[in-house]
Amino acid sequence: MRTEQSLGQVFISVKSEEYAAAENLEKALNDAGYTAWWAAKITNGTDWHGNIDAALQSCDCVVVLWSRKSAESIWVRHEASQAIARGIYVPVLLETVDLKDPYSRIQATVVSGLLGDASAPGIRNVVHRVQALVPSRSRRLLERAWDVRWVLASTAFAALTITFLFRLIANAEQQIGAMKEFRKASEEQSRSQMTQLGEVSSTLSANNQTVGQVIEQVRDILSSELDFAYALGIDQRNAGYLRIENLGSGVATVADVSITHDGRDLSSPESKLLLEMQELGIVHFKLKVGQKIPPGRGVALFGIPARHVSNGERCISDKARKDFFERLRISVAYLSPYSQERQTLVWNYKNTNTVRCAR
Structure with a gap:
């Protein structure tokens, strides 16, 4: 053997x-x-x-x-x-x-x-x-190895596949463990945040009245107050005007504008009204919705060029122009900062106490 x-x-x-x-x-x-x-x-x-x-x-x-x-x-x-x-x-x-x-x-x-x-x-x-x-011993071994090369290759491939599967399973288990840890940490963080929100809610409830008072004070401080200023002018150097001034401390935002003259809408004036305004030298400046009026500032609605003013003429004695403004009706709605409630400024020459004449 x-x-x-x-x-x-x-x-x-x-x-x-x-x-x-x-x-x-x-x-x-x-x-x-x-x-x-x-x-x-x-x-x-x-x-x-x-x-x-x-x-x-x-x-x-x-x-x-x-x-x-x-x-x-x-x-x-x-x-x-x-x-x-x-x-x-x-x-x-x-x-x-x-x-x-x-x-x-x-x-x-x-x-x-x-x-x-x-x-x-x-x-x-x-x-x-x-x-x-x-053949020699080494040659016989090589020949036999060559004869079983496919078996060896299949065995090696199977071994590599099994190794890869084991690694894949190990990685999957590791990822699952990491996901569980992440979920646990997220749940703990959520519970902590809910606790903090509860504490904040309790604090706000206890101080609700104080917070409301502070908000009202801020609104009062930043509120806006519009008023009319009116003058006809007294000489060649001074022109007359009708304008809106912001006497408050907050910016006023124009929300709506309505101007009529003897029931006629000035936004689409008739030719007769235009002719009358031209004869009186009155110029209309449009006030736009959304326009902002800073505190201490004003915007002109009507202007009266100085060339139509006679020497020594007083605003009270300019009857034709005075009559025009007496028949004028103006309504301006505006908003103050941090407030959604509209305030309305109404011009009525006969009843207003805001008419001021330049001297």
Whole structure:
């Protein structure tokens, strides 16, 4: 049988009459590092044919010792045929034999007359042929590895796949753990925020009246107060006017404007009204919704150029212009800062106390 240190196993096919030649060949093969096996190795009581077939299938080389008797043996020819089929056939002629095809296809080594000497040149030639036919141990390992390359590749791929899956599972478990920690931290933060909101709500409820008072004070401070200013002018250098002034401390925002004259809307005046205003030298300035009037400032609604004012003329004595403004009705709605409630300023010449004449 082959050993771990053996370079290979050689099957010797031989008739029992040539066992002496097989023994000499075995000694030479052992000296060269090979293990030899033939039928004489079979122990009594074992399966004869099973042992031969097993050794024949596992060997690396088959040396057939041809003689006239072995050439007539069915078993020797069978073993030689198996060797030829596997490409490990080494024929040796112990005597002159007329071999038939296919056994004669490969040149046989002649060792006739030299079987009694294990160191004879013929025996050495057989060993050399075995060495040339049987690969070295490392080469055999490489060949076997090459034969099972797909198995090895599949095994390696399966190992890599399993490793990847294990890592994937480990990463997934790690991510799940991180998500649980994040969720736990988020819930704790939410509870903390709700507690803080509750405290703030309680504080605001307790101080609700004080906060309301502060807001009212701020609104009062930043409120706006509009009033009319009116003058006709008294000389060539001074012009008359009717304007709105902001007497408060907050910016006033115009929300709505309505100006009528004897029931006629000044936003689309009739030609007769325009002619009357031209004769009196009165110019109308439009006040737009959304226009802002800063505190301490004013915007003009009507102007009276100075060229229409006579020397020494008093505003109370300018009857025509006075009559025009007496028939004028003005309503201006406005908003103060931080307040959504409208305030309304109304011009009524007869009833107003805000008319001021320039002197």
